[in-house]
Amino acid sequence: MIIHSGLITREHRSASRWLDLSFEVPPGCAGITVELTYADPAILDIGCAGPAGWRGWSGSARRRFAITAETATPGYLPGEPEPGEWRVVLGLHRIPPEGAHAQVExxxxxAFVEVAPPAPLAPAPRPVRQLPATAGLRWIPADLHSHTLHSDGKLTVPELAALAVSNGLSALAVTDHNTVAHHAExxxxxxxxxxxxxxxxxxxxDSGHANAFGDIGWIDFRRPPAEWLSTVEERGGLLSINHPLSGDCSWRDPMPLRPPLAEIWHSSWWSRTWGGPLAFWRSWGMHVTPVGGSDFHGRGTDAEPGNPTTWLAVDENAYGPGELAKAALDALRAGRTAISANPDAPVLLPVDGDLMLLGASGALLYGPDGSRYEARTEGRLPAAGPGGHVLTDHEGGMITLCGNP
Incomplete structure (x- = not known):
């Protein structure tokens, strides 16, 4: 057993948000088990890297993980523990003034790895709402922010997929924290x-979250956010700023170049009359494509998948799950998005250069140039040029919004 023990102070936190603790793995090692102990009110995150690269992250959701050749704790990559220097990586998330005594064994x-529960039966899919679209495209309902047991979620990947299908979604982005272990499933x-x-x-x-979309490998969260963007783009993915005005998870990092996407509608937007998210979008740039996400972790803790729903205008011929996942990324890359409160709620859609309003009337339409006018009836509306459009009710509450590429 290898033990690292000591007092983590605010000076450690000021010097770096990450603390590396190294250990040697000999050839032929059957497995690695790591256990972290510390006392509240401190909050420490944990993960690890081997000689071949990053192996996984628990954040503060777990204080124990194990890796073997065949299996690993959710959030970690299985595979034979390669010999050489490994590092336990501690995230110094919250360190009280008196410091925090911590021990890593x-x-x-x-090594023992928990067995996943059996996968649920596939539910019958709900019919997808038929919405008007530009020729060659069709709209599908998606949720672009969710979590599983691979980070701090409560469900396995199969359990989450079954729930999303039950809720009427055609696509779901699985976006676990600082790991890509879930990608294999x-x-x-x-x-x-x-x-x-x-x-x-x-x-x-602790100063900002961003979703990296695409099968592009692991993005090193310890690097500056500007490097997140350049790395994601070099690998052919897309980066989205997440919940930019959401309590202690708000975006607080400098970003010289704007990522192409921003999570304007997040489940933390409890009151639609609060104009903060729309103010952020306008100041950040309404040319940035808006997306929405439930940030689902588990029933009883968050909004259900699909609340809100991001509608994506995808290739009308893309139908299989694999094809549809690629088509969804293409739609995001092209800026073809609209967001509604749920799959059945009023929606504002960019179609053939104009807008189509469905399910609402007597609302105010705001354009990217600051213009506004009353949308007395549903149907076709003129767009106020390229960029984001927002529909609000008579009290200023947001009803639906969309990009307009």
């Missing part, structure tokens, strides 16, 4: 349940 040898589970599961990673620090 590393055990080398046979997505294609098979998507095929089994008939839903496009979009690979994602919520790149997470």
């Amino acid at each position: 590393v055990t080398l040898g046979p 997505l294609a098979e589970v998507g095929d089994r349940y008939g839903i496009a599961l979009i690979p994602g990673q919520e790149v997470t620090t």
